[in-house]
Amino acid sequence: MNSVIVVAMSVVITLVILFVVQRFRTANDRGQKSMFTTLEHFAVQMARENDRVIEMMAVLRQKIDQDILLLTRKMEMLQKQVDNLETRYIMQKPLQVVEERPIPEEPEAEFFSPKYKDVAKRLKNGEDPAQIANDLNLGRGEIDLVSQLIRQRRS
Numbered sequence: 001m002n003s004v005i006v007v008a009m010s011v012v013i014t015l016v017i018l019f020v021v022q023r024f025r026t027a028n029d030r031g032q033k034s035m036f037t038t039l040e041h042f043a044v045q046m047a048r049e050n051d052r053v054i055e056m057m058a059v060l061r062q063k064i065d066q067d068i069l070l071l072t073r074k075m076e077m078l079q080k081q082v083d084n085l086e087t088r089y090i091m092q093k094p095l096q097v098v099e100e101r102p103i104p105e106e107p108e109a110e111f112f113s114p115k116y117k118d119v120a121k122r123l124k125n126g127e128d129p130a131q132i133a134n135d136l137n138l139g140r141g142e143i144d145l146v147s148q149l150i151r152q153r154r155s
């Protein structure tokens with residue numbers, strides 16, 4: 001966006017200078033012709049500088065695109081490593097068996113969000129915690145935590 005503004009401003013400046021130069025061309029005075037030559041030289045330099053800036057911006061854009069691609073590939077590689085490490089960790093970690101105690105008949109779940117109230121209701125109805133986790137797209141740990149909180153609240 002900034003590069004577009006720079007280019008636009010350069011073009012406007014060049015057009016203004018060319019307009020002034022054109023006005024001086026019609027003048028017959030020797031001092032004005034000298035000024036005309038100076039302005040014409042300046043306009044040519046501005047045009048060259050604009051071209052150079054545009055080329056430099058294109059090169060920088062290409063370099064930035066290459067860097068973005070490289071960083072994206074590195075992120076993908078790191079994500080694969082993280083996934084691999086998580087898989088290894090899960091496979092090495094022994095599963096903890098949570099003691100399954102019956103849920104009280106009337107759980108006091110008013111302190112839960114609607115999502116966890118549904119969990120409490122399903123636990124009360126005797127549904128399998130693994131199935132609840134799967135149905136509600138929750139972790140098994142969340143289901144076990146709700147179960148423990150309900151038991152503690154009743155104790």
